[in-house]
Amino acid sequence: xxPLLDKKILIGICGGIAAYKVVSLIRLLKKSGAEVxxxxxxxxxxxxxxxSLATVSENxxxxxxxxxxxxxxxxxxxxxxxxxxxLICPLTASSLxxxxxxxxxxxxxxxxxxARCPVYAAPAMDLDMWAHHSTQxxxxxxxxxxxRILEPEEGSLASGLTGKGRMQEPEALHSAVAHHFLSGxxxxxxxxxxxxxxxxxxxxxxxxxxxxxxxxxxELVKAFAEGGAQVMVVSxxxxxxxxxxxAEVTRVHTAAxxxxxxxxxxxxVDIAVLTAAVADYTPAQTATQKIKKTESEFSIELIxxxxxxxxxxxxxxxxxxxxxxxLETNNEIRHAREKLAKKNLDAIVLNSMNDPGAGFGxxxxxxxxxNTKGETFxxxxxxxKDVARDIVNYVVNHLP
Numbered sequence: 001x002x003p004l005l006d007k008k009i010l011i012g013i014c015g016g017i018a019a020y021k022v023v024s025l026i027r028l029l030k031k032s033g034a035e036v037x038x039x040x041x042x043x044x045x046x047x048x049x050x051x052s053l054a055t056v057s058e059n060x061x062x063x064x065x066x067x068x069x070x071x072x073x074x075x076x077x078x079x080x081x082x083x084x085x086x087l088i089c090p091l092t093a094s095s096l097x098x099x100x101x102x103x104x105x106x107x108x109x110x111x112x113x114x115a116r117c118p119v120y121a122a123p124a125m126d127l128d129m130w131a132h133h134s135t136q137x138x139x140x141x142x143x144x145x146x147x148r149i150l151e152p153e154e155g156s157l158a159s160g161l162t163g164k165g166r167m168q169e170p171e172a173l174h175s176a177v178a179h180h181f182l183s184g185x186x187x188x189x190x191x192x193x194x195x196x197x198x199x200x201x202x203x204x205x206x207x208x209x210x211x212x213x214x215x216x217x218x219e220l221v222k223a224f225a226e227g228g229a230q231v232m233v234v235s236x237x238x239x240x241x242x243x244x245x246x247a248e249v250t251r252v253h254t255a256a257x258x259x260x261x262x263x264x265x266x267x268x269v270d271i272a273v274l275t276a277a278v279a280d281y282t283p284a285q286t287a288t289q290k291i292k293k294t295e296s297e298f299s300i301e302l303i304x305x306x307x308x309x310x311x312x313x314x315x316x317x318x319x320x321x322x323x324x325x326x327l328e329t330n331n332e333i334r335h336a337r338e339k340l341a342k343k344n345l346d347a348i349v350l351n352s353m354n355d356p357g358a359g360f361g362x363x364x365x366x367x368x369x370x371n372t373k374g375e376t377f378x379x380x381x382x383x384x385k386d387v388a389r390d391i392v393n394y395v396v397n398h399l400p
Contacts, residue, residue, distance in 0.1 A: 187229075
């Protein structure tokens with residue numbers, strides 16, 4: 001997948017310890033087809049070598065407004081016009097202040113003030129600096145000016161403290177850049193997303209269900225909507241407000257209700273992504289009154305539910321793309337490939353309960369995408385927001 005083919009990405013590096021991560025980011029951008037140029041502040045080269053940056057970017061690293069020996073001027077206006085996107089990472093508190101006030105005392109800030117392209121910034125600083133009212137005031141100014149802030153994460157900091165201020169990892173920054181260029185790529189496309197659990201009633205107060213929270217589906221809704229798609233959702237019961245999603249939502253409870261609602265909409269969509277954790281079995285009979293604890297043993301007869309993915313796979317048209325999900329506990333790849341073939345899916349997103357931080361309930365996930373061509377795309381553990389962006393990027397690059 002080359003989501004950034006021929007895109008011109010300008011990277012601005014400020015003088016912070018996280019600057020060393022930018023070498024990996026540039027490598028990812030280049031691997032995705034981007035052309036990369038780099039500007040550093042005078043203090044940045046104390047944290048990351050210009051030789052390394054020049055090698056991975058395949059371009060000279062720019063630092064001074066003019067060459068001290070020849071007097072040749074570095075045209076910051078041309079740099080700002082050249083770029084399709086300007087990413088400043090790490091953004092330090094000092095450079096943040098300069099951007100907010102327009103203090104153009106170095107090439108990076110002068111280029112920022114000249115840039116006509118979208119500007120993203122990934123701050124990195126100690127937790128108290130990040131929380132300080134002056135920093136937050138400057139951030140508000142940048143946001144009002146149109147800069148898109150990739151907020152820092154919580155974790156271990158260079159000071160030895162732990163808290164919010166750690167720059168996002170290169171993979172997450174790459175995902176954000178790639179996702180930016182998806183805007184409009186799905187214009188005119190209709191997407192159906194199933195999400196959340198189903199609940200199968202035993203009696204008026206008890207039911208069979210699972211631990212699905214719908215978080216992964218919700219992030220996919222946002223990511224597809226950002227790409228310009230019209231999104232329809234069929235959701236089981238979740239703990240958050242579905243009305244906040246940029247989608248047309250149908251609420252269901254049981255597997256049978258999800259089957260009916262999903263199949264009713266499938267014929268009219270271009271893409272369907274099935275993230276819902278649908279019950280495989282449901283009680284054969286539902287008691288009309290609460291079952292009393294009178295017997296020492298109690299059995300419930302279960303019957304199979306209808307298979308939504310298989311039904312969609314059987315009726316799928318050439319212009320439609322069907323993506324399933326598989327949560328496995330053993331022989332993960334084999335079971336996912338079997339499901340991919342059996343249900344006539346175009347791709348399947350695999351996550352394993354054996355991977356810490358993946359699966360139900362977490363704000364993170366670790367996925368592998370498998371397709372019918374035998375290809376495998378593995379991703380590291382990251383936020384579900386970034387996972388969603390990677391899935392949407394895959395879909396855009398593999399549409400029928």
